[in-house]
Amino acid sequence: MWVCLIAAWFMIYNGHIQQAAFDITRGFGIGIGNSFTVGGPEMRITYLGFFSDPNDLGMFIVMCLPFSVFLFYTGNIIAKLVTLMTIAAIIYGVYMTGSRGTLLGAMSVIAAYFFIKRAGAKLILVGALIAPIAATLLAAFGGITSGESSAYGRLDAWYDGTQMLLHNPVFGVGMGNFMDEHGKVAHNSYIHVAAELGVIGYSLWGGALILNMLAGYDLIKKHTDWQAPDDKTQALYDREILVNKALFYAMIGFMVTAFFLSRQFTLTMFIFMGMQTASLVRIIRIRPELAYVFEKRNIFKSIGLAWCIIVAVYLALKVGL
Known part of the structure; x- marks a missing residue:
C-alpha cells in the first residue's frame, strides 16, 4: 500500500509541476520525463507510460484513497499525519486530472463506505442494481461530460455496443474490434467487454470482478468480528480484514x-x-470455513449480477436515447 501511495504522491507532484509550467502559447505544461498536460487551458495532468491519460491517472489516484484511510487507522501518529496529507494530495490530484468520471469515482468510494456501513443487505443490492441505470441516465443528460454532443456520443457508443452483443452473442465482435465497428471506444468497460467478447468473455471478466467484490462484501458485513484462539492469530486476522476492506x-x-x-x-x-x-486467500487460510465465498453457487451468482449491469444499461438507454 505504501508503494501505491508513494507512486500517487510522485504523480500528483508531477501534475503540480505540469500546471505550474503551463505555457499558454504552447497550450500545455511539461513535467517529469517530458510528460505534459492535455486539454489545452483545462490543464489536465498526466504521467508516464499507461498513466499518460488523465483518466487512467485519476482512476489510480482514486483507488489509492482507501489505502490512505487504512494507514490512518493502523499507523502511529506520524503515519496518521502523513496519510492526512496524502488524502489532501489525492483530492488535489483528482481535481487536477479534470476527469468527471474520476470525481464521481472518488465520491462513490466515500458514499459506498457509509452506505454499506449503515444499510442492510437488501437495500445495498437494490442500490447496486439501480446504480448502472442512474449512471446511464446521468450520462444521457450530460452530467459527466463537457457538452451535449459528448453525452450523446457516449450513449451512442453504449447503444452500438449492446447491438454488437445482440448480433454476436457468443463470442462478440472480437478482441479489439469495437473501434472498427463503431469508430471510437465504448467509454464503458462493461459494454466494451460484452461487445467484443460476448457472453463467454464477459461472463469470465465480469464474473471474476463481481466474485471478488461479493466475497469482500460478505466479509465486511458478516465476519469482521471473530474471536481467534490466540492473540497472534487475532491480530493477524483483524489486520487482514482491514486490508481486504x-x-x-x-x-x-x-x-x-x-x-x-x-x-x-x-x-x-x-x-x-x-x-x-x-x-x-490469506483470510481463508486463517479461517478455512470461509472458503464458501468461492463456492460454485457464488460464482454463478457473480456472473448473473455482472449481466445485470449490462441489462440495466440497455434498459436505461431505451429511456436516455
Whole structure:
C-alpha cells in the first residue's frame, strides 16, 4: 500500500509541476520525463507510460484513497499525519486530472463506505442494481461530460455496443474490434467487454470482478468480528480484514470509473484484483470455513449480477436515447 501511495504522491507532484509550467502559447505544461498536460487551458495532468491519460491517472489516484484511510487507522501518529496529507494530495490530484468520471469515482468510494456501513443487505443490492441505470441516465443528460454532443456520443457508443452483443452473442465482435465497428471506444468497460467478447468473455471478466467484490462484501458485513484462539492469530486476522476492506473500496473506485472509461484490461485493475484475491486467500487460510465465498453457487451468482449491469444499461438507454 505504501508503494501505491508513494507512486500517487510522485504523480500528483508531477501534475503540480505540469500546471505550474503551463505555457499558454504552447497550450500545455511539461513535467517529469517530458510528460505534459492535455486539454489545452483545462490543464489536465498526466504521467508516464499507461498513466499518460488523465483518466487512467485519476482512476489510480482514486483507488489509492482507501489505502490512505487504512494507514490512518493502523499507523502511529506520524503515519496518521502523513496519510492526512496524502488524502489532501489525492483530492488535489483528482481535481487536477479534470476527469468527471474520476470525481464521481472518488465520491462513490466515500458514499459506498457509509452506505454499506449503515444499510442492510437488501437495500445495498437494490442500490447496486439501480446504480448502472442512474449512471446511464446521468450520462444521457450530460452530467459527466463537457457538452451535449459528448453525452450523446457516449450513449451512442453504449447503444452500438449492446447491438454488437445482440448480433454476436457468443463470442462478440472480437478482441479489439469495437473501434472498427463503431469508430471510437465504448467509454464503458462493461459494454466494451460484452461487445467484443460476448457472453463467454464477459461472463469470465465480469464474473471474476463481481466474485471478488461479493466475497469482500460478505466479509465486511458478516465476519469482521471473530474471536481467534490466540492473540497472534487475532491480530493477524483483524489486520487482514482491514486490508481486504481497503482493497474492496479501492475496487469500488475502479468499478465506478470504469463505467465511464474503456479500461477493461488496464494493468491497474489486474494488480488490484490480484491483491484483493491474495488477501481473501490469506483470510481463508486463517479461517478455512470461509472458503464458501468461492463456492460454485457464488460464482454463478457473480456472473448473473455482472449481466445485470449490462441489462440495466440497455434498459436505461431505451429511456436516455
